[in-house]
Amino acid sequence: MEIYVRKPLYRKLQKRIIMITLLVCFIPLILLGGIIYYQFANVYKEKIEDQVKYKAKSESNAVKIFLKERTSILSTIVDTNKFDFLKQQDNLFNVFEVINHRADNLGIVDLGIIDNTGQQLAYAGPYNLKGLNYEEQPWFNEVMAKGVYISDVFMGFRKMPHFIIAVSGYDRSGKWILRATIDSDIFNRLVKTAQTGRTGDAYIINKEGIFQTAPRFTGKILENSGIDITTLGEEASFEENKNTDGDTKYYAGAWLKNNEWLLVISQETGREMSGLFATRNLVVGIILFGCLAIVITTVFTTRTTLNRLAEADEGISELNAQLIQSDKLAALGKMAAGIAHEVNNPLAVIGEKAGWMKDLLEDEEFQESENFKEYLTSIEKIEHHVERARKITHNMLGFARRMEPHLDDVDLNEILIQTVELLESHARINNIEIQKDLQEDLPVIASDQSQLQQVFMNLINNAIDAIGSNGSIEIKTSRVKSNLIISIKDNGEGISAEQQRKVFDPFFTTKAAGKGTGLGLSVSFSLIEKMGGTITFESKKTEGTTFHVTLPVVIPEKK
Ligand SMILES: Nc1ncnc2c1ncn2[C@@H]1O[C@H](COP(=O)(O)OP(=O)(O)OP(=O)(O)O)[C@@H](O)[C@H]1O
Ligand SMILES: [Mg+2]
Known part of the structure; x- marks a missing residue:
């Protein structure tokens, strides 16, 4: 039964305890969850950042090796051959054949020998470029000055993206140049290997932000990337942007070719962070x-x-x-x-x-x-009232008895039967039926027979008075664990809620003056209490009342 719900005090207490417990449990739990997630997210982001940076570094190394390899081959040709030998068309062809057959696919499309006036003296390759003069080309002066030159990617005469590597040699007749065209496709494929994952991109841009290799998503080779390369630092640099979906995109760059090209690796965090x-x-x-x-x-x-x-x-x-x-x-x-x-x-x-x-x-x-x-009736009245007064003092002495109850071997059923016998005629006159439902084999207990009789007499008398006339009284005995319970139930007028609190009070009576003393229940209460028992009752106005006397089973000592 949920008693506490009825009491506001308990409801308040319940609310407070629940609130405090929940606060104390929730706050650390949520905080902990938040912190773990935050840390985890940071580690995850750092991992992606590191991945991007690492990729840029390793890919730039691959590109550097690619360029270096080709430059070295050209330098070797220049160092091991004389200008007079190479400027002859047939000889250059031979060399061209050798490097294209012996080595893996180097992507060298053609070779040309240019003298110090910019004149192409010999050409080996698919086009007829012999006799062209490069003196006006900006790269011509550069290679003459620096010794090695790698161009940006351009379309040129061939209508396909390519770039050139030129190396200068020196002999008696002065400076001369060996120039090779590199197929941009093979170079493109190399950079593409770094386009990993679902969002990873890799491409090279030149100083003006022009794509030198094809990006994976937006833009084409030789188009403008929109990236302002001048804002990026000397070292491999790092940028972080938010795109329209709110995903962070990480960029890592690595410089190539004397800081003229930038290899860019990018990765969106969004999908990579699905884990x-x-x-x-x-x-x-x-x-x-x-x-x-x-x-x-x-x-x-x-x-x-x-x-x-x-x-x-x-x-x-x-x-x-x-x-x-x-x-x-x-x-x-x-x-x-x-x-x-x-x-x-x-x-x-x-x-x-x-x-x-x-x-x-x-x-x-x-x-x-x-x-x-008149004398006689007066004397009889005096005797009657003296008798009544004696009864009251006798009842009052019920409280005062200090001595322990006199212990007899008591059979409760027997006492009840005797008490009912005494009151039966009085009940019958008023058409009140007294029913007995007595449990057999109740143990004999050690108690005070006359006091118990007095208590039952009081209770049954009260029941008769409450009924007035026409009704029934039910007397029941039973044993529950180590107690004997005697219930006296009537279908009388019942006790109002207000009077229920007072019925055990001494001198409380609702009966007419001279009829009731109001001591019956209070005396019964103290007698039963002295025996270690209790008297309780339940009552409903107009429906009736039941009094319960509970007595402990005290087994008499053997005599
Ligand atoms: N079974 C009952 N049904 C209804 N009211 C009861 C019952 N028993 C007791 N009462 C109420 O409790 C009051 C007190 O009872 P109590 O036995 O102490 O005194 P009393 O019966 O009025 O007087 P006395 O017992 O001296 O004749 C009664 O006046 C009556 O109002
Ligand atoms: Mg009474």
Whole structure:
């Protein structure tokens, strides 16, 4: 039964306990989840950053080797051959044939020998370029000055992207140049190997931001990339942008060809981080599940605990009520003992004198008196009221008895049968039926027979009074664990909620003056209490009342 729900105090307490518990549990859980995710995300980003940087470095090395290899081959040809030899068309052809057959596909499309006036003296390759003059070309002066030159990618006469490598030689007749055209396609394929993953890109741009190799997604070779290369630092540089989807794109660059080309590696974090998002969803899932489990457990335990507390509280307040009742009776007991003692003696004298006066009235001279009848009724009234007063003092002494109850071997069923016998005629006159439902084999207990009879008498009398006429009383006995329970149920007028609190109070009565003393229940209460038992009742106005007397089973000692 959920007692606590009815009490605002418990509801408030429940709310507070649940709130505090949830706060104390949720905050660290959510914080922990957040921190773990944040750290994890950082590590993940760093991993992608490092990956991009590493790729740029290794890819730039591959490109450097590619260029160096071709430059070295050309330098070797220049160093091991004389200008006079190479400027002859047939000889150059031979050399061209040799390098294209002996080595792997180097991507060298043609070779040309140019003298110090820019005149191409010999040409080996698919086009007829012999006799062209390169003096006006900007690269011509550069190679003459620096010894080695690698051009940007351009279309040239051939209408396909290519670039040239030129190496200068020196002999008696002065400086001369060996120039080779490199197929851009093979170079493109090399850079493409770094276009990994779903979003990874790799390309080379020149100083003006023109693509030297084809990017994977937006743009074509020789188009403008839109990247301002001058903003990037000397070392392999690093940039970070947000695209329209909110994904971060990481760029890492590596300089090539004396800082004239930049190899760019890029990677979007979005899709690469799907592993991270899966982890995040798992973390959120675990936290949600944890929170749910905490809520359920907290609510459940709080409710159970408060329920127990409420039950215990109710028990305590019941106990308190009984203690107050016993206190009241104990105080009254002291007073009653004094009053009863003081009043009993005069009462005895009054009673005795009234008896003496009654005896005197038997004399003839009095009987002839005209007031004889009046004397007699007055004396009888005095006797009646003395008797009533004695009864009251006797009842009051019920509280005052200090001595322990006199212990007999008591058969409760037997006492009840005797008590009912005494009251049966009185009940029958008023058309009240008394039914008995007595459990057989009740143990004989050690208790005070006459006191118990007095208690049952009081309870059954009250039941008869409550019914008035026409009704029934049910008397039941039973054993529950180590207690005997006697219930007396009537279908009388019942007790109103307000009076329920007072019925055990001494002198509380609803009966007409002179009819009830209001001591029956309070005396019964203290007698049963002394025996270690309790009296309780339940009642509903107009429906009836049931009184329960509970007595502990005290097995009599063997005599
Ligand atoms: N079974 C009952 N049904 C309805 N009211 C009851 C019942 N028993 C007791 N009461 C109420 O409790 C009051 C107190 O009972 P109690 O036995 O102490 O005194 P009383 O019966 O009034 O007087 P006395 O017992 O001296 O004749 C009664 O006046 C009555 O109002
Ligand atoms: Mg009574």
